[in-house]
Amino acid sequence: MLADAVSTTAVDTTTAVGVSEVSIGTGDDRPGDGDPVDAVTSATGGVSEEEPPLRATADAPEAAEPAGDADTAGPAVADKPIRWWIPLGIALAVLVVYAIVFSVLLSRSGTEEIAAPVTTSSRAVEPSTTSTTVATTTTTTVATTTTTTATLPPLPASATTIAIEDLELGAFQIGPIEFGDRDVDAAGLLVASLGQPDTYFPVGENQGLCPTDEGRALVWGPLTAIFRTDDGVEVLAGYTFDGAAPAAADHPATSMRTLSGIGLGDTKNALELAYAQSRVVFEPLSGQDGFIVLRSSDDRTLLWGTLDGAEPPAVTLLGSPRPCDGGPFAGG
Numbered sequence: 001m002l003a004d005a006v007s008t009t010a011v012d013t014t015t016a017v018g019v020s021e022v023s024i025g026t027g028d029d030r031p032g033d034g035d036p037v038d039a040v041t042s043a044t045g046g047v048s049e050e051e052p053p054l055r056a057t058a059d060a061p062e063a064a065e066p067a068g069d070a071d072t073a074g075p076a077v078a079d080k081p082i083r084w085w086i087p088l089g090i091a092l093a094v095l096v097v098y099a100i101v102f103s104v105l106l107s108r109s110g111t112e113e114i115a116a117p118v119t120t121s122s123r124a125v126e127p128s129t130t131s132t133t134v135a136t137t138t139t140t141t142v143a144t145t146t147t148t149t150a151t152l153p154p155l156p157a158s159a160t161t162i163a164i165e166d167l168e169l170g171a172f173q174i175g176p177i178e179f180g181d182r183d184v185d186a187a188g189l190l191v192a193s194l195g196q197p198d199t200y201f202p203v204g205e206n207q208g209l210c211p212t213d214e215g216r217a218l219v220w221g222p223l224t225a226i227f228r229t230d231d232g233v234e235v236l237a238g239y240t241f242d243g244a245a246p247a248a249a250d251h252p253a254t255s256m257r258t259l260s261g262i263g264l265g266d267t268k269n270a271l272e273l274a275y276a277q278s279r280v281v282f283e284p285l286s287g288q289d290g291f292i293v294l295r296s297s298d299d300r301t302l303l304w305g306t307l308d309g310a311e312p313p314a315v316t317l318l319g320s321p322r323p324c325d326g327g328p329f330a331g332g
Contacts, residue, residue, distance in 0.1 A: 154196055155218075158188030167193060169241060169258045169318060171302040174225065179236050179323075186236040187218060187227060194220045194253055198246075208238060208322035221251020222264065228323060237323035243316050258303065258318065268313040278302060281330040289313060292330050304328055 167175040167190075177186045191197070197218040207226050209215050215228040215237065222245045228237040241256065243264040248254055257263040260274040271291065272280055279294040285306060293303040301321045307313035321327065 152200060155191050155200070156185075156188055157192040158185050160189060160192060162189060162193040164193065164252055164255060167253075167256055169239065169256060169320070171259075171320060174236065174239060177236050179238065179320075180230070182230065182233045182235055187225075187234060190218065190220070190225060194223075198251075205324075208324055210324035213324070219245070221245065221253040222248035223251075223253045223256065226323060238320045240320075241318040262315060262318070264315055264318070266315045268307060268315075271315060275303075282307075283330070285328060292328060294330060299330065301326055301329060 162175050162177075172179045174190070177184060177189055197220050200216055200218045203209060203215050203217045203226060204213065205211055207215070207217060207224075209226070209228060213228050215226060215234075218225050218227065222242050224240045224242070224245070225236060226238040226240075227234045229235075241264070242248065243254075248264075254264065258274075262271055262274050266274075268282075268291075275293045278296050279299065281292045281294060282289070283292070284290055285292075285304065289307040289309065291305055291307065292301055294300065295302050303318065303320070305318045306316050308316050
C-alpha cells in the first residue's frame with residue numbers, strides 16, 4: 001500500500017510537470033486564446049480524474065502511456081527523474097566531502113590542541129654541577145728556629161788565677177781588679193779564674209758607657225763584666241750580676257757575692273742589715289721593685305739592684321754604678 005501511494009504521487013507529479021512543459025512548448029497558444037483548461041485537457045489526451053493512469057497500469061507500463069503527441073509528452077516524462085537526482089547527488093556528494101573535510105580538520109585541530117602543550121611548552125633545565133674531588137696530601141711543616149752561634153776565638157788568659165770566693169763584687173771593683181786600672185790584664189785574670197766567657201760582644205751607652213766610649217762585655221753565667229777602651233788599653237769599667245741571665249743557675253759564678261756578703265736570693269731584711277752603715281733607698285728601677293745603696297757621707301751610689309715580688313722580697317740583680325755618670329741616683 002505504501003509503495004503504491006508513493007508511486008501514484010510520483011506519477012501525478014511527473015504528469016503535472018509534463019503538462020506544463022507541453023503547454024509552454026506549444027508556440028501557437030497565447031494567453032486569452034481559448035479556455036486554458038481545455039488546452040490542458042486537449043494536451044493530455046482527455047485524461048479522466050477518476051483514476052490515475054499509473055494505478056491501472058502498475059503491472060503493464062505500456063498501457064499507462066497517455067494519449068496525444070508522443071514526440072512531445074513522452075520524453076519529458078522519462079527525463080525528469082534523471083534531472084532531479086543529479087543535483088541531489090551532487091549536493092549529497094558535496095555534503096559528504098564537506099563532512100570528510102570537517103572531520104579531518106576537526107581531527108587535526110584536536111591533535112594540535114593535544115600536542116600544543118607538549119610542543120610549545122618549555123621547561124627550564126637546571127644546570128648540573130660536576131664536583132671533582134682530588135685527593136690531596138697535606139704536609140705539615142713545623143717552623144723551626146735555628147740559632148747559629150759563631151765560635152768566638154778564645155781569649156787569652158792571665159797566668160794568675162783568682163778563686164771565685166775572692167772575686168767579691170764591690171762598688172768599684174771585682175775582687176782585686178779595680179775599675180780603670182790600666183796596669184792589670186783585667187780580662188785575662190777573669191778568663192783565668194772563670195774560664196772562657198759564654199760570649200762577648202761590643203757595648204756602648206746601652207751598658208752605661210759614655211757616648212764617646214767604646215767597649216765590650218764578657219759574660220760568664222750571671223756575671224756580665226763591662227770593659228772600656230782607654231787610649232787603646234782595655235780596662236774594667238763595671239758589672240751587672242743577674243740571676244735571670246741564661247745559664248745563670250748552673251754557672252760557678254752564681255755563688256759570687258758582694259764585699260758585704262749579699263748574693264742572689266738574699267732577702268730585703270738581709271740587705272738592710274748588710275748595709276746598715278750606708279743608706280738604702282727602696283724605689284722602682286726600670287719598672288721593678290729596686291733598691292740603691294748610697295754612701296752615707298755624700299749619697300754617692302755604691303750598689304743598686306732589684307727585688308722580686310715574693311714575701312719577703314729577695315734580691316734578683318746586683319749592679320755597680322754606671323761607668324759614665326755613676327748612677328742610678330736616688331729619687332731620679
